[in-house]
Amino acid sequence: MLETIVGALGLVFGSFLNVCIYRIPRGESIIFPSSHCPNCGRKIRWFDLIPILSFIILKGKCRYCKSPISPLYPAVEAVCCLLAIASTRVYGLSVSAFLLFLIGCILIYISVVDFKTYEMSVTSILLLAILKFGFEVSLKGVLKTSMTFVVLGPILNALLVGLIYLITRGNAMGLGDVLLLMAGGVGFTVRQAIVCNFVAFLVAFLYVLGLKLVQSILKGNEKKREIPFGPFISIGIFVSTVAGERIADLYYQLIIVR
Numbered sequence: 001m002l003e004t005i006v007g008a009l010g011l012v013f014g015s016f017l018n019v020c021i022y023r024i025p026r027g028e029s030i031i032f033p034s035s036h037c038p039n040c041g042r043k044i045r046w047f048d049l050i051p052i053l054s055f056i057i058l059k060g061k062c063r064y065c066k067s068p069i070s071p072l073y074p075a076v077e078a079v080c081c082l083l084a085i086a087s088t089r090v091y092g093l094s095v096s097a098f099l100l101f102l103i104g105c106i107l108i109y110i111s112v113v114d115f116k117t118y119e120m121s122v123t124s125i126l127l128l129a130i131l132k133f134g135f136e137v138s139l140k141g142v143l144k145t146s147m148t149f150v151v152l153g154p155i156l157n158a159l160l161v162g163l164i165y166l167i168t169r170g171n172a173m174g175l176g177d178v179l180l181l182m183a184g185g186v187g188f189t190v191r192q193a194i195v196c197n198f199v200a201f202l203v204a205f206l207y208v209l210g211l212k213l214v215q216s217i218l219k220g221n222e223k224k225r226e227i228p229f230g231p232f233i234s235i236g237i238f239v240s241t242v243a244g245e246r247i248a249d250l251y252y253q254l255i256i257v258r
């Protein structure tokens with residue numbers, strides 16, 4: 001019962017996150033006007049705004065002008081729903097669970113906006129740093145929260161990409177990537193920073209590999225599109241925040257101690 005409510009709240013929040021993702025980078029208000037089709041401008045009625053369900057019923061098209069609706073909308077809602085359920089499963093109904101959910105949401109926001117526009121806003125990165133600090137404190141308490149890692153975590157986490165940024169003079173990695181790693185690294189231990197970077201590069205590598213495979217199968221004209229690194233860093237930050245220490249332990253058990 002609890003998970004159904006939490007999941008439903010996650011869906012509703014995901015729907016709101018979609019509004020933020022669409023409107024904030026355009027400098028529009030997230031409250032007024034009410035939702036409208038970006039193509040024909042018709043106001044979208046409440047029964048067409050039900051998360052995921054409306055997308056399926058409308059077959060991914062606007063009710064009036066039949067222009068396609070991006071599948072990113074229901075995807076964001078679905079991920080938010082799972083995120084809400086997973087956060088409460090790990091931390092129960094607590095401040096930590098809520099903060100972890102918000103960390104996930106801001107990472108989704110940063111990822112989708114970076115994917116679409118190749119840009120990251122400083123405000124969203126700053127918000128991530130504050131949420132990560134709050135999450136650390138909620139888990140360990142103010143006194144036990146190691147200030148060492150609050151300060152050192154960001155430096156450790158951004159070390160590798162920061163060096164790549166400096167050596168390539170910003171051609172391979174952007175300043176946004178470095179700042180995102182710093183914000184996500186608040187409270188990270190050395191092990192968590194390593195896991196975060198490892199996961200980010202691994203997922204990016206698999207993504208590029210998959211993309212090349214699909215392109216070779218379809219034999220379509222290769223569109224040379226730059227790949228934003230933000231989404232992969234976001235995945236690394238989230239995975240390491242939740243399970244960085246455990247993944248490091250597992251690694252030691254599997255490889256070092258034999």
Ligand SMILES: [Zn+2]
Nearest residue numbers: 037040062065
């Ligand atoms: Zn329309």
